Amino acid sequence: MMKKFLYILTISLFGVACNDDYLDLAPNGAMSEATFWKSEKDADLALTGCYRGWEGWSNILFFDGASDNGYEQYDYGAKKLGNGSLTPTDGTTTWTDGNSGKWFTYSRVRKYNDFLERIDQVEMDEAKKERYKAEVRFLRAYDYFNKVIHYGDMPLVTEVITDINEAALPRTPQDQVAKFVFDELDAIIAGGALPTQNVIEASGHVTKGAALALKARFKLYLGEYAAAQNAAAQVIEMPCFELYQNGYDKLFLPAAESDNKEAILSLQFVPDKYNNIASLTCLPNSQGGWAALQASWDLIQAYESTDGSPFNEDKPFENKDPRLAMTVLYPGAPYYGDFFDPFNGPDKSGDPINCPTRMPVRKYVEPYDDAWNQSGDFMIFRLAEMYLIFAECALYTGEDTDKALDYINLIRARNGVNMPPKENLTEAVVRNERRIELAFEGLRYFDIKRWDIGSEALGGQVLGTRLGTVDHTTGEVSWEGDRIVVEERHFNADRKYLLPIPQSEIDLNPNMTQNPGYN
Structure with missing residues (x-):
C-alpha cells in the first residue's frame, strides 16, 4: 500500500538541515545535489x-x-491558550513549538520549497511528477493556512533562502498569504494532476477532494460563504465519498480504515514506524493512561436528549444523543466490563494521574497492547464537515437551504446516531450540530474565533461533574454537592484569538513584530 510507502521508507531527508535561527529557512548541511x-x-x-x-x-x-x-490538564499546548495565560516566552513548550506540525516553524516550508525547486531536474514519469508537485503545493498551502489562522500576518516565503541573513523577514499581511493559498489551491484543483479519490483509494496521498476541502474550510473561516459553499458542494458531489454507517465511535478507530469512505484526507500511522500515543494520553489511570484531555460540563449540556426533553441535572447522561457516549467517558458509563468510576479507586482526583472534570475524552480511544505504539489514523477533513460547511453557508447565502437541512439530518440519521431530524435550518441548529459532530477534532477554537463568542465561551469557570457514588451493579450515579470547578479562565479580547509570536523569534529577527495583547 502507498501508506507504507509514505512512512516506512525514510525520515525526512531534510531533517539534518534544520536551523532554528530566524525562520528555519536557511539550510545548514543539506544533502548535496551531486548525490541526490x-x-x-x-x-x-x-x-x-x-x-x-x-x-x-x-x-x-x-x-x-x-x-x-x-480542559487539557498537563499543558501539552492548549491549557495556557485556553485560560488566557499564554505568553511569548511559553513558545518552546506550546503550540508555537516547531515539533509535530506546530505552526510557527518554517522548516516544513523550506522542505516544500526545496522539493518544488528541484523536482523538475529529475527524469521520471511526467504525470507522476505533476502529481507530486501538486501534492507538495497542497502541503505548503495547508501550512500557510495554519500560519494565518494561528498567528495572523506571517512571512510568505515561496523560494529556498540560502543565506540566513536574508531570513530575517517582516510579516506579510494575512490577506496576501490567504490569496497565495487560494491561488495555489485553485491551480492544483484545475490542473488535473490530483485524482478524485477517497483516503482508501489514495492510500494517504493528497487528492482533489482534499484541496477543495481546505478551500471550503478556509473560505468559511474568512466569512466568504458563497465560495465556501461552492467548494464544499464540489466535495459532496464526488462519488468517492459517503458518510460512514458502521458506527460513529468506530469512525475514529483503526478498524474503520479499510472501509471509511467518509475520510477526505487523513494523517496516517503505521505501528513500529510512524505511531501515535493518542489512546495513552486519553485513557484514565485505571487503564494505564494519562487522562490528559477532559470534556467540560458546558459541552455535555450541548448534547440534546433523544426525545427533545429538557436537560436533566439528576440524570445528565441518560437518553442523550448517542454521540455523547461515543465521545466522552462519563461517570457510570459501561467500561471494560464495569462502570466508569472517577470518584473512587485509581481514577479519582488526587491520584498522580486523575480525571479533573471526571469526564475523559473517549473519541479515538481503544484498548491497546503497547501504549506507545498506536496506529489509528486522524482525519484532517471528512465528509460530515463538508455537509456542515455547506449548511452554515446556506444560512447566509440563502442558496439551497432545503439541501442544507437535508445534510444536517443525514449526519443525525447515520447508523448508531439516529437522532430525530431537524425541521428548520437555523444558526443555533447549525452551530450546535457542528459542535457535537466535530468535538475534539481541533476546530472548536476557530469556530469561537470566527463567531467572536470568546467572551462567553472562553471566559469564566471550567466545570466538571458533581461528586458522587457509582453503583457498580447498575451504573447509576448518586450525585452530591456542587459542580467541580476545574479552572478559572480569562478571555483577553485584545489578542484577537491569535497566538503570540515566540519571543525568541523577535529577539533574533529585528523585523518581526508581536501580536496584539502580548506586549
Missing part, C-alpha cells in the same frame, strides 16, 4: 520527507482543550 535529485527513487524519498510531520495528531486532539469543549 537524480532519479525517480530520489523524488519518492523526497516526497516521503515532505509528508513526514506535515501535521500532528496532538494538534487535532488537544486543541479543543483551549475551547469551551474541554
Whole structure:
C-alpha cells in the first residue's frame, strides 16, 4: 500500500538541515545535489520527507482543550491558550513549538520549497511528477493556512533562502498569504494532476477532494460563504465519498480504515514506524493512561436528549444523543466490563494521574497492547464537515437551504446516531450540530474565533461533574454537592484569538513584530 510507502521508507531527508535561527529557512548541511535529485527513487524519498510531520495528531486532539469543549490538564499546548495565560516566552513548550506540525516553524516550508525547486531536474514519469508537485503545493498551502489562522500576518516565503541573513523577514499581511493559498489551491484543483479519490483509494496521498476541502474550510473561516459553499458542494458531489454507517465511535478507530469512505484526507500511522500515543494520553489511570484531555460540563449540556426533553441535572447522561457516549467517558458509563468510576479507586482526583472534570475524552480511544505504539489514523477533513460547511453557508447565502437541512439530518440519521431530524435550518441548529459532530477534532477554537463568542465561551469557570457514588451493579450515579470547578479562565479580547509570536523569534529577527495583547 502507498501508506507504507509514505512512512516506512525514510525520515525526512531534510531533517539534518534544520536551523532554528530566524525562520528555519536557511539550510545548514543539506544533502548535496551531486548525490541526490537524480532519479525517480530520489523524488519518492523526497516526497516521503515532505509528508513526514506535515501535521500532528496532538494538534487535532488537544486543541479543543483551549475551547469551551474541554480542559487539557498537563499543558501539552492548549491549557495556557485556553485560560488566557499564554505568553511569548511559553513558545518552546506550546503550540508555537516547531515539533509535530506546530505552526510557527518554517522548516516544513523550506522542505516544500526545496522539493518544488528541484523536482523538475529529475527524469521520471511526467504525470507522476505533476502529481507530486501538486501534492507538495497542497502541503505548503495547508501550512500557510495554519500560519494565518494561528498567528495572523506571517512571512510568505515561496523560494529556498540560502543565506540566513536574508531570513530575517517582516510579516506579510494575512490577506496576501490567504490569496497565495487560494491561488495555489485553485491551480492544483484545475490542473488535473490530483485524482478524485477517497483516503482508501489514495492510500494517504493528497487528492482533489482534499484541496477543495481546505478551500471550503478556509473560505468559511474568512466569512466568504458563497465560495465556501461552492467548494464544499464540489466535495459532496464526488462519488468517492459517503458518510460512514458502521458506527460513529468506530469512525475514529483503526478498524474503520479499510472501509471509511467518509475520510477526505487523513494523517496516517503505521505501528513500529510512524505511531501515535493518542489512546495513552486519553485513557484514565485505571487503564494505564494519562487522562490528559477532559470534556467540560458546558459541552455535555450541548448534547440534546433523544426525545427533545429538557436537560436533566439528576440524570445528565441518560437518553442523550448517542454521540455523547461515543465521545466522552462519563461517570457510570459501561467500561471494560464495569462502570466508569472517577470518584473512587485509581481514577479519582488526587491520584498522580486523575480525571479533573471526571469526564475523559473517549473519541479515538481503544484498548491497546503497547501504549506507545498506536496506529489509528486522524482525519484532517471528512465528509460530515463538508455537509456542515455547506449548511452554515446556506444560512447566509440563502442558496439551497432545503439541501442544507437535508445534510444536517443525514449526519443525525447515520447508523448508531439516529437522532430525530431537524425541521428548520437555523444558526443555533447549525452551530450546535457542528459542535457535537466535530468535538475534539481541533476546530472548536476557530469556530469561537470566527463567531467572536470568546467572551462567553472562553471566559469564566471550567466545570466538571458533581461528586458522587457509582453503583457498580447498575451504573447509576448518586450525585452530591456542587459542580467541580476545574479552572478559572480569562478571555483577553485584545489578542484577537491569535497566538503570540515566540519571543525568541523577535529577539533574533529585528523585523518581526508581536501580536496584539502580548506586549
